Amino acid sequence: MTTITTSLFLLLVISCALQVSSNGDAEILSRVKSSRLIDPDGKLNDWAITGDNRSPCNWTGITCDSKNGAVTAIDLSGYGISGGFPYGFCRIRTLVNITLSKNDLNGTMDSAPLSLCSRIHVLILTENSFSGKLPEFSPEFRNLRVLELESNLFTGEIPESYGELSSLRVLNLNGNSLAGIVPAFLGNLTELTRLELAYVGFEPGPIPSTFGSLTKLSNLRLTNSNLVGEIPDSIGDLVSLVNLDLAMNGLSGEIPESIGKLKSIYQLELFLNKLSGKLPESIGNLTAMRNFDVSQNNLNGEVTEKIASLQLVSFHLNDNFFTGELPRVIALNPNLVDFMIFNNSFTGTLPTNFGKFSGLTEFDVSTNNFSGDLPPYLCYGKKLEGLISFGNQLSGEIPESYGECDSLNYIRMADNKLSGEVPVKFWELPLTRLELSNNQLQGSIPPSIFKARDLSQLEISGNNFSGTIPARICDLGELRVVDLSRNRFSGSIPSCINRLKNLERVEMQENALDGEIPSSVSSCAKLTELNLSDNRLRGGIPPELGELPVLNYLDLSDNQLTGEIPAELLKLKLNQFNVSDNRLSGKIPTGFQQNVFLPSFLGNPDLCAPDMDPIRPCRSKPEPRLVLVISAFCIAALIGALVWLFIKTKPLFLRKPNRTDxxxxxxxxxxxxxxxxxxxxxxxxxxxxxxxxxxxxxxxxxxxxxxxxxxxxxxxxxxxxxxxxxxxxxxxxxxxxxxxxxxxxxxxxxxxxxxxxFMENGSLGDVLHSEKEHRAVSALDWTTRFSIALGAAQGLAYLHHDSVPAIVHRDVKSNNILLDHEMKPRVADFGLAKPLKRENNNGVSDVSPMSCVAGSYGYIAPEYGYTSRVNEKSDVYSFGVVLLELITGKRPNDSSFGENKDIVKYAMESALCYSSPSPEDKAMNQDSAGNFRDLSKLVDPKMELSTREYEEVEKVLEIALLCTSSFPINRPTMRKVVELLKEKKSLE
The missing domain is CATH 3.30.200.20 (Phosphorylase Kinase; domain 1)
Incomplete structure (x- = not known):
């Protein structure tokens, strides 16, 4: 009886102790919430101690031990909370897991109060706004196993104390702006299974050979970490690796043979480096590998039978210097889904069985030297989405089977020797782009093309297509680009073209089109380019063309057009204008009476204008008596008209403002x-x-x-x-x-x-890019460009930080930066600008959601793709594009950047291949290893730079890349941009 009583007493004591502990945890949580956190959405409203709710185990985000009810984990991921780091949570002695990712937490993390948390095992703070140096971890953190600080604003070097966290299994510092190089002491963390240091702003440095000690590592991610030098042989010691990602760095030399020892590897990413030599034969030993990407390097040689036999899901060799024929065995792989080998020098024929034994989805063999027929089974698995084979010597007809491939949405077969008629069903596929240009194809476009309702780009120039353009083409409401040039099309241009509201570029030159230019084309408000030259078009030039708001390229030359040139065309801001070799007559409108436009009017004998030799002057020589009669009549009529007009309305040049003005x-x-x-x-x-x-x-x-x-x-x-x-x-x-x-x-x-x-020197865009204007100032020196950059940045910083209310411009671009007679910049055109509202709870500025994307193509920040709510960081991105324009002298979407590249991607790739050389190396355009890619490849060739200016360009390039970060949170403020530009030294 005594024993039973004692047991009951002990059970009661333990129960009371647990109850006291639970109540204490609830008080701690409640206190931290009210003093340290801001909960704007009320997600933590249930964190309240009430009569029926004294235990926190049922509170949002709280996990308790099922046996004793003690709080063990706090997970508030994605709750939208803000404030500083809640050190007070660590007063809960049983707490081992703190996860606060995807919130708006900010401020620095101090080592002293952080010592409260030395008992925790898991600390995950990804996607917040913590700043300052990385937190130090004292030796007491001996049980810390997971540390994830990805996508914050931490700076400085990785503390040496991290190399002493002996229990650490996961270290993730991705997406911070850290300094120094990848530290060798991380090789001491022999318990690590995952190490992620991707997209970190390290200084150029090697992969530490000490990493070979991390034999338990399954995931090593060092993407875009400014790595240079060779891949160490010790990489082969990481025998547990499943994922190795060293992409987007400056690694050079050959891929080591030891890489073939990674028998567990599933994914190997080495793309966008400077690796050279052949693929080591040992890669053929990696039989567990499914994803292999060595694209965008300097690799060469042939693909061996052993490597081609790997059962890969994705196989990327593009943008290298590979040669030889593809082994036939590569097409027998049952796993192959994604095959990219474009931009190499492969030869021979494509294996016939491609696609027959696997569900291919992407197939890109463009820009090689393949010949022979297209593989007939590419869509055998009915999963093929992209078929890209342009820039080869492929011949024969397009296989009928391709017309049955309803999964296809993207086809590019230009610049080959394909012949015959295109299968009718091929035109009906649910494509977004169809490019067949520069082949020997023939036949007509069938009316059934209307079934391709998602078609955005139709490019079939340079073939032998004939017949009329079917009116059903007007059903393709998504069309942006239509290029039918250099064929044998006849008939008229469909008048229903006004239904194609998304048209941006129309090229129909060098055909046999007749009839009149439909005036309805004026409804295509997005049209920037219209080329109808070298046809048989008749009638007049529709004045309605002058209503096209963004048209900048108009070529109607080599037709049979008659009548006068409409003055309405002066409304257009044309970079290219040509109406030569027609039958036009009358006076050339005054605004076009400039020598720069002279070639645009030649070949029209009945046109006239003063002082535009060889255009004849506008004067006639009728009989004197007839002149008197006509003159008297005209004078009388003119006087009568003027009197009537004066009485009725008063002429513009005399009228005073209306009282309602x-x-x-x-x-x-x-x-x-x-x-x-x-x-x-x-x-x-x-x-x-x-x-x-x-x-x-x-x-x-x-x-x-x-x-x-x-x-x-x-x-x-x-x-x-x-x-x-x-x-x-x-x-x-x-x-x-x-x-x-x-x-x-x-x-x-x-x-x-x-x-x-009035700004005498027009816009920065005109000065940098116009071929017709501002020739006297087009070769801007770097000092002037830098001054323009700083002045424009100061103007934007005023709008964002000193104006009340603050203002977001929403259309920052070189054409909206005007230059006075001293080349001093002025930010202009505030038609899209919006005031910012400041949120009191977290200080974040924002504007109301937009109904449509504002801004100009090439300058628009990427977040517009997933949100309609923008803030001043969108202006920062656009300003970064302007900085890149000043450095390169190129437009944001210059064709020289290559397929699907804009100035930001072009600059980023160029910068990744660049490492700071000494002044002597700059003069030699190479570093000690001979690998230096001179920044002159990026810099506008019109500038001659001194060594000091070269260093300044490098600094501005770094600022531009910061401004154009994909994540708004990583971009500096405009006030910070001004500070960085004023700094005398290069960025750390």
Missing amino acids: KVTIFQRVGFTEEDIYPQLTEDNIIGSGGSGLVYRVTLKSGQTLAVKKLSGGPGRKPESESVFRSEVEILGRVRHGNIVKLLMCCNGEEFRFLVYE
Whole structure:
């Protein structure tokens, strides 16, 4: 009886102790929540001690030991909480796991209070905003097994204390801006199974040979970690490796034979390095490997039978210098899904059995020297999505079986020797792109092409296609590019073309098209290029073409067009304009009477213009008596018309502002709106855009102004109204030396205009890229470019940090940075700008969600792809693109970058292949190993740089790459950008 009583007593004591402990844990959690964390969405509302809720084990994110009820883990991932690191959680003595990933936590992590957490086993803080140096871990953290700090803002070198965390199994520091090199002391962590140091801003350094001691490692990820030198032989000692990712670095030399010892490897990623030599035969021993990528290196030689026999799922050899024929056995692989070998020098025929024994989805053999027929079984498994074979010498017909491949969505077969007719069902596939250009194909486009409703790009130029363009092509509402040039198409252009609202480029030159140019094409508001040259088109040039808001390339030459050149075309801002060799007549519109346009009008004998030799001047020689009669009649008619017009409305050049016109003065000026009205004439137009025309107005005082005239009246376009309101509301109160000055505005029923200071040197985009204008200043030296970059950055920093409210521009680009007579920059065009609102709880600035993507192609930040809510970091990205333009002298989407590359990707790849050389190496364009890729490959060749300027370009390049980071959180603020640009030394 005594024993039973004692046991019950002990059980009661333990139960009470657990209850006290549980209550204490609840108090700690509640206290930390209220003092350290911000819970804007109320996800932790149940963290409250009540009569019925005194145990925290049922609280959100809390895990307790099932036996004793003690709190063991806190997981608040993705709850949207903010604040600093909650050190107080570690007062719970039984806590071993803290997971706080995907939140808005910030601040630094101090070693002293962190010592409270020395008992924990797991610390996961990925995707937050912690900053400062990486936290130190004292020897008391002997039980720490998992440390994940990925995607934060930590800086500095990895502390040596990390090499003493003897129990550590997972170390993940991906996506931080760390300094130093990959430390060798991490080789002491012999319990590691996963080591991830990817996308870390290390200084150039080697893979430590000490990593060979990490024999339990299954996952080693050092992607984009600025690694240089050779892959050490000790890599072969990592016998437990399943995933090895060394991609996007500067590794050189040959792939070591020892890599063949990684018998457990499933994925081997070595792409985008500078590796050379042949593939080691030992790779054929990696029979467990399924993903193999050595693309974008300098590898050569042939693919051996042993390597070709591997049962790979993805096989990427593209962008190297491989030669020889493909072993036939490669097509017998039952696992092969993704096959990429483009941009090499392979020869011979493609194995016939490709696709017959596996479910191929991607097949790209482009830009090699393959000949013979296309493999007929590529879509045997009915899974093929992409078929890319352009740039070879393939011949024969397109297999009928391809027409049955309903999974295909992307085809590029250009620049081969394919012949015969295209199977009818091939035109009907659910493709987004069909490219067959420069072959010997024939036949016609069937009306059934309307079934390809997702088709965005139709490119079949340079073949022998004939017949008419079917009207059913107008059912393809997603079409952006239509290139039917250099064929034998006849008939007229379908008038239903107005239904293709997404058209951006139309090329139909060098065919036998007749009929008139349909005026309905003016409905294609996204059209930038229209080339109908070298056909048999008749009739006049539709004036409606002048309504196309973004058209910059118009070629109607070598046709049979008649009538006058419509003055409406002056609304267009054309980089390419050609109406030569037609039957046009009359006076060339005044705005086109410039020598730069002269070749555009040749071959039209009946055109006239003054001072455009050999175009004849506009004068006639009728009989004197007839001249008198006509003159008298015209004078009388003119006087009558003027009297009537004066009485009814008053002419523009005399009329005063309507009483309903509202004139607002923003700066001290010496003119009125009456001085401006008479000069808003066709001769003074200097530019145009979607919202209106821009005029150069010179006053009697000699002052020159820029005047943007917007549409008025009841038919005002909503976008024009938005531009006017945005410019007035923002520029009317902004005062900064690097932001264009709005001097006056007039808002009336008939006319609305905005008056700005005039920028003599136009836009930065014109100066950098225009072939027609600004030739005197086109070769900007680096000092001037740097000054422009700094001034523009200061203007944007003012908008983001000093303006109240703060402003996000939303259309930062080189064309919106104007230059005065001293080349001082002014940020301009605030038609898309929006005020920012500051959130009180976390200080993050934001704007309301946008109904559509704002900005200009090539400058738009990648987050627009997954959110409509943007902030000032979107401007930072666009400014980074402008910096790259200043360095390279190229447009954001220059064709020289290659397929699917923009200036950001081009610069990033060039920078990855670059390591800072000494001044002597710079002169030699190579480093001590002979591997240096000179930055002159990236820098605008129009600049001659001194050694000091070269170093400055390198610094600005680093800033540009920071600004164009894929993740907004990793981009600096514009205020920080200004500081970095002003720094005398290179970035650390």
